Amino acid sequence: MPAVQTVVTRFAPSPSGHLHVGGARSALFCWAFARQHGGRMIVRIEDTDQKRSSDAASVGFLADLKWLGIDWDEGPTYEGTGGGPHGPYFQSERLDLYNRCLQQLIDAGHAYYAFETPEELDVKRKAALAEKRAYRYDRAALSLSAQEIAAKLAANTPAVVRFKCPGHAVTIHDEVLGDATIPAEEIDDFVIRKADGFPTYHFAVVVDDEFMQVSHVMRAQEHFTNTAKHMLLQDALGFRRPAYAHMSIICNPDGSKMSKRDKDKTLRAAVKAKASAQPQSLAAPPAGTDGSPSVAQVDWDRWLSDKNVQLDFDSAQRLAEALCVILPEINVDDFRRSGYLPEVLCNFLALNGWSPGNDIEKFDNQFLAKHLRLDRIQKTAAKFDRAKLLSFNTDAITGMPREAFIARARAHGEQFHGDFIRALPAQAFDRLAAASHERSKTLEDLFAGNAWVVAADDSPAISPDAKTIDKVLLKSDPATGGTGLSHLTALHAILATTPDTSWNPEALEPIITAYAAEAAAGHMGKVAQPLRVALTGGTVSPPIFDTLCILPKARALARIAQVIALAKRD
C-alpha cells in the first residue's frame, strides 16, 4: 500500500529587502495549507543572485513572518524556529547538489554548454523584438563539436549550461487556474547554470522541491508560465511532480502590480518634478529635516544613475520627508510601523484572493487553516484597498479589551516611539492609552495624535495658532455673552482650588459640568474646546476630562495660564 503523501509546502523568497504583502499572502496560504493537512511548511531562501542578496535582508523576511504569526517547520533558524533535515535552506549553500544534478543532465544529453556572451544574446533579442516576434535561443551552441567545447572549457571561456528542451507542448494542471497548455515553441533552451557557477532560479527550484519533498507549490501567478520549464526539468531528472497552485497578483489601486519598487518610483517622480523646476538640485541629495543630507552622496549618485537601485528604508524615509511626499506602504514592515495589527493584516491579505463564502469576512489564521480550499482561490488580480484594511484594523482595535489595547500600544511605542514612552510616566501612558482606545484606528494613532502630551509646556508645537485663538477663545457666544477666554479664566481659578487628590476625570467632571451649566447655558462644547486648545494647542484630543488629567495638575494649570496670557496679548 502506498504511503499517504505528506503535504509539504514551501515559501521561497529571494532575500531582497523586507517581505512585501504579496509574498506575505503566499506565505500565509502555504502555512495554512500545510497546517490544514498536518503537513510541513518550509522556508527556503533563494539567494542564487549574488548581486541582489544580503544576509540582513533574509533576516528581515523571517522577522516579518514571525510577526505575522507564520511559523515554519523547516528553514533558516530564527528565534527558535527553523532547522530541519533537508538543509541547508539557503540555495547558495547547496551548490554541490545542483552540480550533481546538472552533471546528470549533461551526461544524459539533456543539457549542454553554450558560450554566447550576454551582449551577443542581447543583440539577437533586440532584433527579434524589432521584428515583433518572441526571441528564442537559436541553439547555435549545439553545433559545436566535442573538441571545440572541451577547448573552450579548458581555456576558461565563460560558459552557461542550457537545458535541451524536448520540443513538445506541456500541459500544466493548476489547482487554481485549471489546465493550460503551453505550446512547444514557447519554451526555448533556457539557462540552468549561469557563468558564475550558480544555478538559475528554474533549476534550483526544481532540484530543491524534489529533495525537500515538496508536495504543493503555491506561489504567485507571475510564475505560471515558468511552470512548464520546471515540469520539463522534472521529467528529464526523473523527479516527482508536485501539485501547483498559482494565486493572483496583488495590485495597486491603479491596477499596476504592487511592487517594492513603488517606493522608489514615488521618490523618483518627486525628484524629477523638483529637478524640472531647479535642475541644479540633482547634484546633491536634498537636506533632511535636521539639515544634514537625507541620503549619503554615494548612494544618491548610484540611485540617480541606475533606475534599478533601491534606497534602503531609512534613506528612503528621510528623502521622502525632505521632498514632502508620502511613501506608500508596501512591505509588511511598513504596515507594522503604521500601527496595523498582524492578525488584521493576515485576515485582509487572505481575503484578497480567497473567501470562505457565506458572507464571512472576519477570521483568524486558524480559521483560514481550517477552511482554505485551493479551488476557491480567486483567479483574478485584486486591488489592495487600504481603506478597507483600515476599517478592519479599527474594528479589531476598538473590539479588543482595554487592557490588551494598552499593552499592545505600549509594545508598539517601545518598538517605534522610544522617546514618547520614556517621556511619560507609566501611569500617565496607561491613562492616555485608555482614553485614546476607542478613537484609535491604528496603534500609531495614539502616538501621532498625542504629541502634545510629551511636548514641553512652552513648546511652540502646542501653542495655538491665531485662527484657533480667534475662533475658540475670542469669539463671544451670543447666547451667554461669554468667550472662551472668559471661561478659561474662570476655570483656571476653580481648578486651582481643587485638591490635588481630585485630579482625576471622575472628580473633575461634576465640577466642569456644573460650571458649563451655569456659565455656558449647559453647552459643554463652549467650555471644553477652550480647555482643549489651552492644553494641547489644537482642537482634537481625547475626552476633555481625560485630557486634563493626563498632565499633572501644575502643568495643566500652567498651560491654561499661558494661553490666557497669549490670548489677552492678541
Added chain:
RNA sequence: GGCCCCGUCGUCUAGCCUGGUCUAGGACACCUCCCUUUCACGGAGGCGACACGGGUUCAAAUCCCGUCGGGGUCACCA
C-alpha cells in the same frame, strides 16, 4: 507583438461547476439623517455591478462562440 490567464457594484467579494429560489447578497468607500464636549465610534437610510455582441434553452450572471478590455510572461532576476 507571440504565448498563457482572467473579466459581477468605485474596491474586496458571494452566486457560476450542478441554468430557474438573482427585481444579483455581504463588506469597505461614498452620500443623507440621527447621536455628540472636539476628533472618532455608533445607529437609520440611500447610491451602486453580471464588459459587449451573438447563440443554446420555456428560462443564462451561470453553458457555447466571437469581440473588446485587463493582467502575467517572453533574462546568465527570482
